[in-house]
Amino acid sequence: MNKNILIIIFIIFITITSIILLLIIPKKYTNKKINNNFYNIKNYKEKNLSRYENYSKHNLNLSKAEIINRVNLNLDYKFYTHTKKANNLNTEKILVNKYYYLEKNYIPNNLEMINDGYQKGRLTLVHEARIAFESLASDAYNKKHLYIRAISAYRSYDYQKKLYNNYVKNDSKENADTYSARPGFSEHQTGLSLDVDNIYTDYNNFEKTKEYKWMIKNCYKYGFILRFPKSKEYITGYQFEPWHYRYVGKNIATYINKHKITLEEYIQKLEN
Ligand SMILES: [Zn+2]
Structure with a gap:
């Protein structure tokens, strides 16, 4: 019972x-x-579902995997919209682009003057990047007799503001946005980026030099990457810049070089 x-x-x-x-x-x-059509696909993020659906409606030619990758990289948003403060300040993983910005008062720690022999003017980089760049430039010269010189490195918010406003004044905002960053959105403000030339050739023609060929082959060994490569403009937001390099440390640079990806894609991978 x-x-x-x-x-x-x-x-x-x-x-x-x-x-x-x-x-x-x-x-x-x-x-x-x-x-939902996206649920089983790699890198799917629940919070981005409505964006995947919306972006796929306007990009019928793209595969679902590509829709996911692009939305995760924020490419469904127009540049300079939905902007956020940059993460990982004062680290090699800092990402500054047309979606992630640095505040006006952000000055990186440990800025140091680059050795006079490897630069034009009074340029500074963050300690690790400075050491790495000097070692790169010295090896290029000692081993191959190539001249690699920094022509721009750390740039403050205010300096970038002047630069950008000048371009806008002399060209147009639309054009300036394809080659110059708006203040706060320049990677140069991280103190980890620099532009180079070979002393003799205008930096715009750096691609044609032996120094460029050497840089492409070797810069990752020193912790640098070509930051705005060809055919990745839709991700980085910038035209190909053969002269612009970014310090990310040897491990990240080696990975990025091996997989032929951008810093944006690398950071996205970390978040998945
Ligand atoms: Zn640059």
């Missing part, structure tokens, strides 16, 4: 619990998993 009552109580308990659970699980959640 007692046993039977217990069984009945147990069955009633299970039934009530099941009904409650069915009511509690949000319909929206179950529907999303079943109905």
Whole structure:
């Protein structure tokens, strides 16, 4: 008798619990998993679902995997919209681009003057980047008799502001945005980026020099990457810049070089 009552109580308990659970699980959640085309694809992020759907409507030629990659890189947003403060300040992983900015008062720690022999003017870089660049430039000269010189390195917010406003004044905002960063959005403000030339050739023609060929082959060994490569403009937001390099440390540079990806894609990978 007692046993039977217990069984009945147990069955009633299970039934009530099941009904409650069915009511509690949000319909929206179950529907999303079943109905959405992206759920099973690599790098899918629940929070980006509506953006995937929206972006795919306007980009019918792209695969679902590509839609996910691009939205995760914020490429469904226009440059300089939905901007956020940069993360990982004062580290090799800092990402500054047309979505992530540095505040006006951000000055990196440990800025140091680059050795006179390897630069034009009074340029500074963050300690690790400075050491690495001097070692790169000295090896290029000693081993191959090549001249690699820094022509621009750390730039303050105010300096970038002057530079950008000048371009806008002499060209147009639309054009300036393709080659110059708006103040706060320049990687030069991190103290980890620099532009180079070979002393004899205008930096715009750096691609044609032996120094460029050497840089492409060797810069990762010193912790540098070509930051704005060809055919990645849609990700970086900048035209190909053969003269602009970014210090990320040897490990990250080696990975980026091996996989032929951008810093944006590398950082995105870390977040997945
Ligand atoms: Zn630059």
